[in-house]
Amino acid sequence: MSGTGAPVVRPGAVDGLRVGVVAASWHEQVMGGLVDGALRALTEAGIPEPLVVRVPGSFELPVAAARLARSGDVDAVVALGAVIRGGTPHFDYVCQAATVGLTQVSVETGVPVGFGVLTCDTVEQALDRAGLAGSAEDRGYEATQAALATAATLRELPVRVA
Template sequence: MSGTGAPTLRPGDVTDLRVAVVAASWHEQVMNGLLDGALRCLDEAGVTKRFVVRVPGSFELPVAAARLARDRTVDALVALGAVIRGGTPHFDYVCQAATVGLTHVAVETGVPIGFGVLTCDTVEQALDRAGLAGSREDRGYEAAQAALTTAATLRDLPVSR
């Protein structure tokens, strides 16, 4: 785990943004921490037009994100999940599907997605990134910050016609 080198993000005034947090349900304690961190970031930024969508696991994050982004329901998304390595290749397939799927949704729709999917070898590593008491990192907060900052940046870019 790096834990160093993270930029200081200041999205500016994003109070008008509509934001959805799409969160997996597997690894409940980790997910509760990630979700709390993302919502705390949205609170601090003054984002009031927001909602949470829960899906079973990280594999299902892209399809929910795609529906919201394609319908233009939101200006930004925060995707939260936790995939913990086991004894089979399942870990690799789920991590790749979530990463590639979310990237595809963001690029194809232009709706930024803060990537808060933990891909860890152990439960302890996930807990250390979940923003819980005693955690060294708060990846849910960071993912929401990235989504807000990117949405603000895109909003300010000139549009070619």
């Protein structure tokens, strides 16, 4: 979601929404910035007390997001993580598993999942996207805005029960 065209949440469009934030623990400084950005976006939208769940890493995000989405206790989930490329294929496997898993959660449950998983070559790139002081981007905030905007859109769509 870099550049222009970031989602904008219309005032009142997300009133009463319940949101869960699932965040990895690896890369503590980066994750702190991502979580802070998500919480700021939720507070600005009038959702001051989201459920926040921590998991070990980005690989574990889909299972926790699925549990939240299926619980009926949330209308949207924000998934936050950071995967930094190393010298092995581990990066590719974790990035693919997180991406496919979170997509599957959203499609299968109908609960929007904001994708705030950084996939970076270096720690410096992750820090620059984490929403920290001096960061160029705030992906935690942006992923939350995307989840909220999608939840607002889904509220307006007709529902057919088969």
